[in-house]
Amino acid sequence: MSARSSVEEHASFVRSLLSGLGARPTERVAVADALGRITAAPVESPIALPPFRNAQMDGFAVRASDVAGAATAPVTLPVAGEVAAAPGTPAVLAPGTAVRIMTGAQVPEGADAVVPVEDTEPVEDTEPAGGDGGAVRILVARAAGDYVREAGSDLAAGDDVLPPGLKLGSRHLAAAAASGLAELLVRERVRVAVVSTGSELVAPGAELGAGEIPDANGIALAAAVRAAGALVVREARVRDDVERLRAELDAAREAGAELVITSGGISKGAYEVVRELLEPLGAWVGAVAMQPGGPQAAAAYRGMPVIGFPGNPVSAQLSFELFVAPTLRAIAGLPAASxxxxxxxxxxxxxxxxxxxxxxxxxxxxxxxxxxxxxxxxxxxxxxxxxxxxxxxxxxxxxxxxxxxxxxx
Incomplete structure (x- = not known):
């Protein structure tokens, strides 16, 4: 790298420093916590979907042969009971009877069709023999299978419900939960620490003293890291003190950070702590032919990549989008910026x-x-x-x- 690099040269250099982050280990996470994560392997359903025959509509479970005559004239059947969407196994449906059934309820053995309630009429003041729920008039004939969801009609037990390499959305989590899965095997996210440098920085919301400014970079860069699909494991604000910065990089490493992003401290003036700490260790600290964001730095600290951005907030945010976000997005399975x-x-x-x-x-x-x-x-x-x-x-x-x-x- 030269003292002044092109945007492409610096982007290539940063990519090379981050190349070791690409091969991600796996971890199991709760389905409820898996939104936006990337599946690490095919996800098999341990059960059939649906797991049992159930009603597609509110109506009456019947034998299709018992209501075939409704094609020419209404058919009246005694109502032998009711089946709700609740635990338990319903009684076998006797020939010549109907059972009131709710959407999602288990279709009783013996029934092979459901007549929607809209295609029926109640029979008032009638208690046909064998019925304990009155009678129902069937107005429309139904064939076997009508309005019945067969077990496994969506997915058979052992089939893949989700492919590998999939970014999980709410619809995918619904399918996993419906399959009875409590956890999913996903790619581990890149673990990142964000460090703002500058003795003038204070926490946003703090009362400002003379010469102090709120730290916008810590908030912005941590948010950008998360938006790029990575995990922020540590956030810190460090005064212009080399030893404090060294201690913070050590703390980030102990916290499991695989990458540290810093802002500030890389220009050519005094109190440039990132430069003072990392340049003697072999860091490249120079300028990129761009505006804003000219000063840039990149290093490896005890084997951990450290990418240094300027302290001006616009420069820091732009630098992240140009030099780090593309790698993190690719690892996370997110699309590149448009x-x-x-x-x-x-x-x-x-x-x-x-x-x-x-x-x-x-x-x-x-x-x-x-x-x-x-x-x-x-x-x-x-x-x-x-x-x-x-x-x-x-x-x-x-x-x-x-x-x-x-x-x-």
């Missing part, structure tokens, strides 16, 4: 030799509108944006209407 082509709503100017990432939004006409200026401290402008407009290094000006690439936020 890149679109849009016409500019207004002209712009750019700095020669640096790739610009300008904040913008899409207007009602589908054009890219600039939001705020290029400054790396304009957090509110980033919050008001839904695009990062990319201006190549060799472009210094673009006219309104020219097409640009933009990363959707």
């Amino acid at each position: 890149v679109v082509s849009l016409p500019l709503a207004e002209p712009l100017v750019s700095v020669a030799g640096r790739r610009q990432f300008l904040r913008g939004r899409r207007d009602d006409e589908g054009r890219a509108v600039l939001v705020g200026g290029p400054g790396s401290h304009l957090v509110a402008a980033l919050a008001a944006s839904d695009l990062l407009i990319v201006v190549p290094e060799d472009v210094t000006a673009l006219a309104a209407g020219e097409v640009v690439e933009a990363v959707e936020l």
Whole structure:
């Protein structure tokens, strides 16, 4: 790596440092906690779905042969009882009778069809012989199998209910739960620690003293890590003290972190603690030909990758999306960020030799509108944006209407 690298060179360098994270071990998690996780193996259903024959509709369980005559005239049957969607085995249905049944209830042996309640009429003031629930008039003939869900009609016991490599959504968790599974085997998430450096930083919400500012990077980067499918195992804020930073990196390693992301402390001035600690250990600390986010750092601390971003919040967030998020998203099975082509709503100017990432939004006409200026401290402008407009290094000006690439936020 040279002292000033291209965006592609630095992205490749960071990918190489993170390459060991790709082969993920597995773990078992509760189905209720598995949303967004990636299945590590085929998931077999231990039971058939549904596990027993059940009614598709509220109505009456019958023998199809007993209601065949309803094709020409209503058929009246005594009602021998009722079956609810509840534990237990219903009595065998006797020929020439019907049983009132609820949706999802077990269809009794002997019945082979369900007549929906809409296709029946009650018979008032009648107690046919053999019935203990009055009588019902069947208005429509039904064939064997009508409105009956057969056992295993969705899935047989031992069949795969979920494939490997699947990102689990709510519908997948429903299928697993319906199969009687309490746990799922999933890929372990990458474990990440986030460290903000700077003696001026205080917790958001704390009363600000002279020269103090709220720490936005800790919140933003931890959230970005989670959004990229990884697990935050430690968050910390460190003053500009090399030994405190060293202790925090050791603590992150002991907490199981496989990757540490830092913000601040990598410029060329004084009190640059990330540079002071890691550069003697072989870290690359330099500049990337981009704006915002020029200062960057990458190192291995006791075998653990440490990726250092600038302290300005916009620079830190942009750097994460460019250099770390693609690897974490790929490991987590998440799609890459979407890149679109849009016409500019207004002209712009750019700095020669640096790739610009300008904040913008899409207007009602589908054009890219600039939001705020290029400054790396304009957090509110980033919050008001839904695009990062990319201006190549060799472009210094673009006219309104020219097409640009933009990363959707």
